[in-house]
Amino acid sequence: MSRWAIGIDLGGTAIKAAIVGEKSGIVIDRTIPTDTASGPVGIVAQIAGIIADLYRVASINMSSKDCAGIGLGAPGAVNADRGTLSYPPNLPGWAIVPLRDNLQQCLKEQEHLMIPVFIDNDANAAAFGEALYGAGRDFRDFLMVTLGTGVGGGIILNRKLFRGSNGTAGEVGFMIIDFEGVSIHAGITGTLESLIGKKRIVELACRMIEASPKGSIVGKFCENDYARLSPRHLEHAAKEGDEVSLAVWNRIGSILGVGLANVVTLMDIRKFVIGGGISAAGNLIFAPALDQLQRSTLRSMHDGLEIVPALLGNKAGMYGAAALCFG
Amino acid sequence: MSRWAIGIDLGGTAIKAAIVGEKSGIVIDRTIPTDTASGPVGIVAQIAGIIADLYRVASINMSSKDCAGIGLGAPGAVNADRGTLSYPPNLPGWAIVPLRDNLQQCLKEQEHLMIPVFIDNDANAAAFGEALYGAGRDFRDFLMVTLGTGVGGGIILNRKLFRGSNGTAGEVGFMIIDFEGVSIHAGITGTLESLIGKKRIVELACRMIEASPKGSIVGKFCENDYARLSPRHLEHAAKEGDEVSLAVWNRIGSILGVGLANVVTLMDIRKFVIGGGISAAGNLIFAPALDQLQRSTLRSMHDGLEIVPALLGNKAGMYGAAALCFG
Numbered sequence: 001m002s003r004w005a006i007g008i009d010l011g012g013t014a015i016k017a018a019i020v021g022e023k024s025g026i027v028i029d030r031t032i033p034t035d036t037a038s039g040p041v042g043i044v045a046q047i048a049g050i051i052a053d054l055y056r057v058a059s060i061n062m063s064s065k066d067c068a069g070i071g072l073g074a075p076g077a078v079n080a081d082r083g084t085l086s087y088p089p090n091l092p093g094w095a096i097v098p099l100r101d102n103l104q105q106c107l108k109e110q111e112h113l114m115i116p117v118f119i120d121n122d123a124n125a126a127a128f129g130e131a132l133y134g135a136g137r138d139f140r141d142f143l144m145v146t147l148g149t150g151v152g153g154g155i156i157l158n159r160k161l162f163r164g165s166n167g168t169a170g171e172v173g174f175m176i177i178d179f180e181g182v183s184i185h186a187g188i189t190g191t192l193e194s195l196i197g198k199k200r201i202v203e204l205a206c207r208m209i210e211a212s213p214k215g216s217i218v219g220k221f222c223e224n225d226y227a228r229l230s231p232r233h234l235e236h237a238a239k240e241g242d243e244v245s246l247a248v249w250n251r252i253g254s255i256l257g258v259g260l261a262n263v264v265t266l267m268d269i270r271k272f273v274i275g276g277g278i279s280a281a282g283n284l285i286f287a288p289a290l291d292q293l294q295r296s297t298l299r300s301m302h303d304g305l306e307i308v309p310a311l312l313g314n315k316a317g318m319y320g321a322a323a324l325c326f327g
Numbered sequence: 328m329s330r331w332a333i334g335i336d337l338g339g340t341a342i343k344a345a346i347v348g349e350k351s352g353i354v355i356d357r358t359i360p361t362d363t364a365s366g367p368v369g370i371v372a373q374i375a376g377i378i379a380d381l382y383r384v385a386s387i388n389m390s391s392k393d394c395a396g397i398g399l400g401a402p403g404a405v406n407a408d409r410g411t412l413s414y415p416p417n418l419p420g421w422a423i424v425p426l427r428d429n430l431q432q433c434l435k436e437q438e439h440l441m442i443p444v445f446i447d448n449d450a451n452a453a454a455f456g457e458a459l460y461g462a463g464r465d466f467r468d469f470l471m472v473t474l475g476t477g478v479g480g481g482i483i484l485n486r487k488l489f490r491g492s493n494g495t496a497g498e499v500g501f502m503i504i505d506f507e508g509v510s511i512h513a514g515i516t517g518t519l520e521s522l523i524g525k526k527r528i529v530e531l532a533c534r535m536i537e538a539s540p541k542g543s544i545v546g547k548f549c550e551n552d553y554a555r556l557s558p559r560h561l562e563h564a565a566k567e568g569d570e571v572s573l574a575v576w577n578r579i580g581s582i583l584g585v586g587l588a589n590v591v592t593l594m595d596i597r598k599f600v601i602g603g604g605i606s607a608a609g610n611l612i613f614a615p616a617l618d619q620l621q622r623s624t625l626r627s628m629h630d631g632l633e634i635v636p637a638l639l640g641n642k643a644g645m646y647g648a649a650a651l652c653f654g
Contacts, residue, residue, distance in 0.1 A: 086627065087627075140492065141491075141492045153593075162594075163595070164594055164595020165467065165468045165595050165596065165631075166595055166597070166628070167595070168595045168625075168628050169594050170593065170595075171592045171625070172593060174592045175592050175593060176504055176585050176588060176589055176623055177505075177517075178505060178506055178507055179504050179582075179623075180505055181507060187622075188588075188622075188624070188625075255506075258506045262589060263593065265501045266482075266496065266498070266499060266593060266594070267489075267491055267496055267594065268490070268497075269491070296515055297501070297515070298495075298515075300404050300413065301493070301495050301498075303493065304492075
C-alpha cells in the first residue's frame with residue numbers, strides 16, 4: 001500500500017494543488033488564480049473543481065482506497081478541530097467560514113466525491129511540509145519561520161504540529177522584542193513583523209542609504225528609483241560588497257536572532273527552518289541571526305542551535321497540506 | 328490504595344521537606360537550613376537525613392508500598408532524564424552533579440532505604456505543584472511565573488510539565504522584550520528579569536521618586552532610608568494611594584504583561600499563575616498586566632485570558648516535588 005493525498009495551498013493570489021505520494025512526494029501539481037471576487041462559495045467551488053481534476057488524473061495510476069484525504073492550508077486563523085477559517089486578511093468578504101465542511105459538502109454534491117478534508121493555516125502547513133519532506137526531516141522539534149510580506153511561523157514538537165490550546169500557536173511575527181520602540185504592526189508595538197516585515201526592510205534600507213556618507217551601489221539595481229527598491233536589490237548589492245546593504249542585512253538578521261532567542265528561552269526549541277521570499281538572502285541573514293541568537297541566550301542553551309534554509313520553496317504549502325492527511 | 332510521596336524543595340538558604348498524600352496534600356513538613364559550606368556530598372547527606380526522618384514518621388500511618396517516591400526540586404538547570412543539576416547559582420562549589428543518583432545511593436547506604444528519586448528544577452516543580460494542588464487545577468495549559476529576586480517560569484501543557492528538547496523550557500525571565508534597551512541581566516539586554524527582577528523594581532522606584540515633583544509617602548515605610556527600600560514598602564504605600572508607588576506597580580505590571588503576551592502569541596497559552604514574593608502586590612501588578620496583555624496581543628487571541636495568583640505560597644516547591652512522583 002502506498003498512500004497518497006491531494007494538498008491545496010489556498011492563497012489570496014493563487015490556488016496551488018498537488019497530488020502527493022506519502023513516500024514519493026509531489027507527483028503532479030496545478031496552479032490557478034484565486035477568484036477572490038467570487039467569495040467563499042465561489043472559491044470553495046474552484047477548489048472542488050481543481051481537486052476533482054487531480055483526482056481523475058490520480059485515478060489512472062493510484063487506487064482510490066489509498067487516498068488519505070484532501071489537505072488544505074488556508075491564509076488566516078484556522079481552527080483545525082472545527083475546520084473553520086476566520087477573517088483571512090487576503091480574502092475580502094470572508095468572516096468565519098466552516099471551510100472544511102463546506103468543501104467536503106461541495107465535493108460530494110458537485111463532484112460526487114466522498115473524501116475526508118483536513119485543514120490548517122498556511123504557516124502550520126508549510127512547517128509540517130518541511131517536517132515531513134524538507135529541511136526539518138532530521139529535527140524532532142523546530143520552528144519554521146516564513147519571511148515575506150509578513151513574518152509567519154509554525155511549530156513542530158515531537159514531529160507533530162503544535163497548535164496550542166486554541167489553534168493559534170506559532171505566531172512568531174507578533175512576538176514583541178522592542179516594546180518601547182516606535183515600530184507598530186496590527187496595533188502592537190515592537191513586534192518582529194513590525195521590524196523585519198518586507199516593507200520595514202525596505203524602509204530601513206532607505207533610511208540607511210540616506211544616512212550613509214559613502215553612498216550605496218544599490219541604486220544601480222533599482223534604477224535609482226527607491227520607490228521600487230526591494231529586498232532582492234539589497235541582496236544583489238550586498239553580494240557585490242555594498243556596505244550599506246550588508247549593514248541592512250546584518251541588522252535584519254540580528255533582529256531575527258533576538259526573536260529566535262525568545263523561542264529557545266521559552267520553548268527550548270533549538271532548530272530553525274527559515275523560508276519565504278526574503279529568506280533567499282540566505283547567509284546574509286542567517287549568519288548574523290545565529291550570532292545574535294547565541295549572544296541573546298544563556299550559554300547553557302547553546303548546544304545544538306541551528307538555522308537552516310527551508311527546502312521546499314513555494315511547494316511547502318502543498319506538501320504540508322497533503323501531510324495533514326498522513327500525520 | 329492512597330499513594331504518598333516525600334517532596335523536597337532544595338534552596339540556597341533552606342531545605343524544605345514534606346510528606347504529601349496524593350489526595351490529601353501535605354501531611355507534615357520540616358525545614359532545615361541548607362549547609363551550603365558542606366558542598367554536594369554534605370547537602371545530599373542532609374537531604375537523605377530529613378527524608379529518613381519523614382519516612383519513619385510516615386511509616387506509622389502509611390504503607391511503604393504506597394510510597395510513590397522522593398521528589399526533589401533543585402535551584403538550577405536540571406536534566407530530569409539524566410537526573411543532573413548543573414551549576415546552581417545559589418549553591419557555591421557545585422558543578423554538574425548527578426543529584427538523583429547520588430541521593431538514591433546515599434539513601435540506600437546511609438539510611439537503608441530503596442526508593443526511586445525524581446528531580447526537576449524548582450520553577451518546574453512549583454508549576455507542577457500549582458497544577459495538581461493549587462491555582463492551576465482547572466487549567467489544562469498554563470504558565471507559572473515566579474516573581475522574586477529573579478523571574479522564573481514553568482510551563483504546563485496538557486496538565487503535564489513541558490520541559491522542551493533539552494529540559495530548559497520555561498525560562499521566561501530571559502525572554503527579551505526590549506532588545507534596544509539599557510537593562511542587562513546575565514549578559515543579555517532587555518530581558519524580563521532585567522526589567523522586573525526585585526532589584527530593578529527598587530531601582531525604578533528610586534528613580535521615579537526622585538523625579539516626582541510631588542514627592543512620595545513611601546519614605547515613611549522605609550524610614551526614609553532608600554537603601555532599605557523593598558517592594559513591600561511600595562506595596563504598602565500604593566495601598567495608601569501613593570501616586571508614585573502606584574505608577575511603579577503600573578509600569579511593572581505592564582512590563583510583565585508584555586512578557587506574557589509573547590507566551591500567548593507563541594504558545595497559545597492563555598492562563599497565567601503568578602507566584603513568588605513580589606506577587607504579594609496582587610492586583611497592583613495583575614490589573615495592569617492583564618490590561619497590557621490585551622493591548623499586546625491580537626484580538627483573536629483574547630478569549631480566555633486570565634492572570635491568577637498562585638495558591639501554594641512557599642509550599643508550592645514541596646507539593647510540586649512530590650507531584651513529580653505521582654505525575
